[in-house]
Amino acid sequence: MDKKVELFVPCFIDQLYPDTAFNTIRLLERAGCEVLYNSEQTCCGQPAYNAGFWDEAKEVGAGFLNNFSEDNYIVSPSASCVGMLKGGYNDLFTNSIEHNRCRNIQRHVHEISDFLVNVIKRDxxxxxxxxxxxxxxxxxxxxxxxxxxxxxxxxxxxxxxxxxxxxxxxxxxxxxxxxxxxxxxxxxxxxxxxxxxxxxxxxxxxxxxxxxxxxxxxxxxxxxxxxxxxxxxxxxxxxxxxxx
The missing domain is CATH 3.40.50.11810 (Rossmann fold)
Structure with a gap:
């Protein structure tokens, strides 16, 4: 069964390793997925979050939550960004107006190897x-x-x-x-x-x-x-x- 997957391309890959982003699409398509890409996406907010600028990180993170849906899998070739989305966003959005949307998106976010092995179940x-x-x-x-x-x-x-x-x-x-x-x-x-x-x-x-x-x-x-x-x-x- 085809699965719809929204691709999140991290800043490092977008700026320095674009071929890895394209290869992620090729890999997901070979796994039988329909890959969706929102060109409005930017950063997950991790640099600001790690540096202690949580207000700025929350602003960037709110943009991420708006750019991705609550219905599809969200896959990224970066454990670092996925870790931010699953962990850091708890600090930023718990008991906020975005709380429920954040939780729904967090449930759908996967690092690529986790997605292939544990969701698609292919190696x-x-x-x-x-x-x-x-x-x-x-x-x-x-x-x-x-x-x-x-x-x-x-x-x-x-x-x-x-x-x-x-x-x-x-x-x-x-x-x-x-x-x-x-x-x-x-x-x-x-x-x-x-x-x-x-x-x-x-x-x-x-x-x-x-x-x-x-x-x-x-x-x-x-x-x-x-x-x-x-x-x-x-x-x-x-x-x-x-x-x-």
Whole structure:
């Protein structure tokens, strides 16, 4: 049965990784979904919320609630944004005029791997990527959304890909939004540790569900000319498809 899905494209992906947004559409369509996209959508309000500007975050969040419906699934290729929608919005909209609408939308919001594995109940999409990879558990996916096995189930079905576990796989990459700006030295050291743990198992790829983590790790990789590539889960799941 076809499912209508409203796509939420996070700021990081919209501005820096647009191909991941298009690949999300391709992946959802292959899963049998009708994908709807509201071009009026903007940010979920997470940057302002995390920085303590809750009034501004609520204003942005109210826009999100108006731009998405209460009837369809809402899917995003970002555990960080989903974590904000499911958790942060409780702080912003509980007992407000938007309370009921917010709760209905929260029930329909899913990160992409959670949606594919737990709602669509599919884990094979014909992807192929030759190499060895480690999966980085982003803080938002693991701690805010409870996502751990879902990405691994999907990656296990990718042809040619060997998925290994690295040391301290659940440790933060050091991005943390404004944390990387305010505490640059600590942030860089955390990225270094993550990349070295991937190197220790001879990984070709570091894969995650959060573009912000990938941006953090790829910056360290590029600066030090390390032969590892970061990839978003969605881009892996659409690898090797014939372009028709």
């Amino acid at each position: 094979y999409f014909g992807a192929e990527l030759v190499g060895t990879a480690v999966y980085h558990d982003s803080c938002a996916a693991l701690r805010e959304c409870g996502i751990k096995e879902e990405p691994r189930k999907l990656l296990a079905q990718v042809g040619g890909l060997e998925l290994l576990e690295m040391k301290d796989g659940e440790t933060c990459c050091g991005f943390g939004g404004t944390f990387a700006v305010k505490f640059e030295g600590i942030s860089v050291a955390m990225a270094e540790q993550k990349v070295k743990n991937a190197q220790a198992v001879n990984a070709d790829y570091i894969i995650s569900t959060d573009a912000s983590c990938l941006l953090q790790l790829q910056a360290y990789i590029d600066k030090h000319h390390i032969p590892i590539k970061t990839l978003h889960l969605v881009d892996v799941l659409t690898s090797g498809w014939a372009n028709i």
